[in-house]
Amino acid sequence: MTRPLAGIVWMVLSGLFFVGMTAIVKHVGSDVPAAQSAFLRFALGLPFAVPMLWPLWRTGVTAGQARLCALRGAVHTLGVLLWFFAMTRIPLAEVTAMNYLNPIYVTLGAALFLGERWEARRLLAVGAALVGALVILRPGLRAVEPGHVAMLGASLLLASGYLVAKRLSGQVPATVVVGMLSATVTLGLLPFAVAVWVPVGWAEIGWFFGTACFATLAHYCMTRAFAAAPAGATQPATFLQLVWSVLLGAVAFGEPVDGWVILGGGIIMAAVSAVAWREAVARRVAAEG
Template sequence: MSSSPLKAAAWMMGALTSFLAMAISGRELSSDLTTFQILFWRSLSGLLVLSLLLSVIGWQRIATRRLTFHGVRNVIHFGGQYGWFLGLSLLPLADVIAIEFTTPVWSALLAMLLLGEQLTRARMLAIGLGFLGILVILRPGVEVLSAPALIVLGAAICYAATYINTKILAKTESVIAILFYMCLIQLPIGAVPTLLNWVTPSSSMLFWILVVGCSGLSAHYCLTRALSLADATIVVPMDFMRLPLISLVGFWFYQEGIDLWLLFGAGLIAFGTLISLRAERHRNRQLEGLKEEGRP
């Protein structure tokens, strides 16, 4: 498929809007619901939306022979989501997003350990800057490491493991199949603690439940479409816009301060990620050139 940066940018705007909507709805729901309850309603609403869509486009889209792999992926992903949504109720919005940006660092390490991917100089630099960014954001020794920050850091590691599993699944599974089994498998995980501590949603909560369910699906879909239309070197920098945008949302609507150290640390992580992406792009072009020349 040919590169279409403008179309990719449009899809990324949809992804950014969805991620912001998911963060805001998670914060709004946390005042009345536990994290398990939020995840239960998120899975249920997402499953209903996907079921309606599949009724139109055909249920054959979710045929799979890798149900066990889906199960492993979604147990890990549920842990990541639990930490992320719990963090939204305990930390400023910008802190959660900044710590989440460490996910590419953990992804690179896990890809090396689990998939045997080569640890190039660019990747080593990205990992080094990533860890430096983590230290700047958390500032151990200057401030006491908070439990909520460590929880969100754990969520980022779970997300990294999820991305590795998704990379493997995507070779045989469609995006809609991955999303469907995400909702289907995670629904009963969140259902047990939700039923033990049942809270009937109010009319105002129903709106945010619908938002959190739909925004989770649309964020993944828009991001996937953007990556299919342009290189990651174009798409990923747009994703880093989430931090300044969520900082403004936190400032305007929740009276949260803007931490310059946090922005600086996130900038280090973003810079390292961009260096790694550009190096990968250059390396892939060199490999393509060698193939065209008929060289191994």
């Protein structure tokens, strides 16, 4: 039996933790280089990830699985670097709104590279999401900053990592997939962090440990939301992340409230929610048939 209300509550909590994590990154980002910030966030999260690797010590991985883990770690490393750079260059609300492109890229990539069928509803969702991105960026009407370009690249790379994770999830336990991601990304970020390293105090270490805690709690709440209810029921609740980002950006960082960003994020979120709902309906019909 599904529990839609519980799923929505878990998803709301997940969004709060995600917004809290991004706010901390933005707060510390002006003092610490993006590559170092990203490294500290993942390195300080390793205590949460190492226990997840226990099945790996017992059974090991094949050469093919190791290559997939390395590939996911590489693309995720580059995506995280671009995401942390964007966080320090553009408003919090714009980062959150453009994050909604990730599931659209995943949908498109699954059809191109994983052999999933091209469905009209998926194509419409991709088209609507691109319209939403154009509403946010408004090229020709305002300057497109390096942070916007970085965020587009980050969304594409992170979505590529999710596609690799989807391939891996059928071969190794989910905990191993998550644990290996933390380990490989930490190693991948290390040389970039060393190249720009600046001294940090215990206060900064505490902030970055907070991002690791928030990220872990956010992913846990998201997992509970998916277990409690279909994605179509919980996905609209993620739009609240944009609302909280706008409010937090205005109050904590003095960022102006941009109605175009809210509109563009709403269009993207509507596309994501619609395709998630239609996929859930299609799966239910197939199961009943």
